[in-house]
Amino acid sequence: MKITLNKQSSIKITGSKTIYFDPLDVKQSHDADYIFITHPHWDHFSILSILEVKKDQTVFITPRDLVEELLNIGIKEDNIFVVRPKEHLALKYLDIQTIPAYNIGKNYHKKEQEWVGYIVTIDEKTIYVAGDTDKTLDAKKVKCDLAFLPVGGTYTMDAYEASDLANTIEPKIVIPTHYNPKTNADLIFKNNLKPNIKCEILLGSEEHDI
Numbered sequence: 001m002k003i004t005l006n007k008q009s010s011i012k013i014t015g016s017k018t019i020y021f022d023p024l025d026v027k028q029s030h031d032a033d034y035i036f037i038t039h040p041h042w043d044h045f046s047i048l049s050i051l052e053v054k055k056d057q058t059v060f061i062t063p064r065d066l067v068e069e070l071l072n073i074g075i076k077e078d079n080i081f082v083v084r085p086k087e088h089l090a091l092k093y094l095d096i097q098t099i100p101a102y103n104i105g106k107n108y109h110k111k112e113q114e115w116v117g118y119i120v121t122i123d124e125k126t127i128y129v130a131g132d133t134d135k136t137l138d139a140k141k142v143k144c145d146l147a148f149l150p151v152g153g154t155y156t157m158d159a160y161e162a163s164d165l166a167n168t169i170e171p172k173i174v175i176p177t178h179y180n181p182k183t184n185a186d187l188i189f190k191n192n193l194k195p196n197i198k199c200e201i202l203l204g205s206e207e208h209d210i
Contacts, residue, residue, distance in 0.1 A: 001123060003210045005202040008043045009131065009177045011148060014207075015123040017093050021148075022131075023049040030055050034094065037062040038101060038131030039115035047073055061089070061096065063115055084114050085138075095121040100138045101131035108155045109133065119144060128171065132178065135161040140168050146210065147171040150178035151189045159185040163192035173198045173210060 004012040010024035017033040020026075022044040032053040037060070038044050045066060051073065060070055060080045070080055081089060085100035097119040102111035109115055109132050117131035119142060128144035134157045149166060150156035156178055157165065166174045166189075174197055179185040181203055190199040202208050 001125060001210050002207050003175070003202060004205060004207050005148075005175060005177060006205045007203065009038065009129065009148065009150065010049070011129060011177070012207075013122075013127065015125075017122060019094075019120070019122070020053055021118070021129045022046075023053050025049060026052050028052045032058045034059045034061065034091075036060075036118050036120070036129070037066055038117060038129070039063060039109065039113070040066055041132070044132070045069075059091070061118070063113075065113075083116060085116050093122065099128070099130070099133075099142060100136065101133035102136065103132075103156075104134045104136065106134075128169075130177075132156050135165045139165055142169050144169065144171050145173070147174045148177050149174060149189075151176040151185045152179035152183075153185070159188035160192060163189050166197055167192075167194050170194070170197060173200060175200050175202055177203075179203075 002014040009022045011021040013019045018031045019034045020032050021036045024046045026049045064082045083098045085098050087098045089096040099117040101115050101117045103109045119128050126144045128142050128147040130149050149162045151159040151162040176186045176189045186201045
């Protein structure tokens with residue numbers, strides 16, 4: 001399995017299928033089998049980037065408040081799966097669970113907006129992409145092999161909170177997302193993890209084997 005973390009939470013996973021989460025500032029490839037969107041903010045829902053990676057039969061998994069915009073750019077309704085938090089969706093090649101993604105004590109991502117993170121099982125690996133969230137009770141219940149957790153603070157949990165979450169759910173591998181690379185948030189996060197959790201720092205748009 002190959003993984004690219006382009007910027008923010010723009011993730012590409014290539015295994016038996018090619019999956020994008022919140023594609024942003026990506027190069028033209030038209031190779032997406034599946035595109036997952038966590039919420040409508042500009043750094044997670046980019047029409048231009050979607051047009052760079054989608055194919056005619058790309059399947060979209062998205063919260064309800066983005067459906068109209070997807071239809072407006074020509075995505076077929078049959079190719080759009082609308083999800084809410086705490087749902088399970090079984091597709092032909094993927095098993096999907098949605099995890100509520102929201103802030104605690106700040107208003108950037110409200111729980112009632114029903115935005116999501118995803119747990120996706122593919123090629124016998126279970127992958128958690130948290131989206132923009134704080135360290136919530138819902139996130140603490142996740143079980144996965146690989147986790148992508150935001151560490152930037154301000155709009156999400158910070159590096160200390162994210163490392164505490166990782167130490168709670170104990171994925172085999174964890175990758176920090178959604179941070180300014182000029183800060184040391186990624187290193188703070190990595191240095192506060194339990195020794196049994198492997199941390200990969202991938203920001204930079206290069207493809208890595210996991």
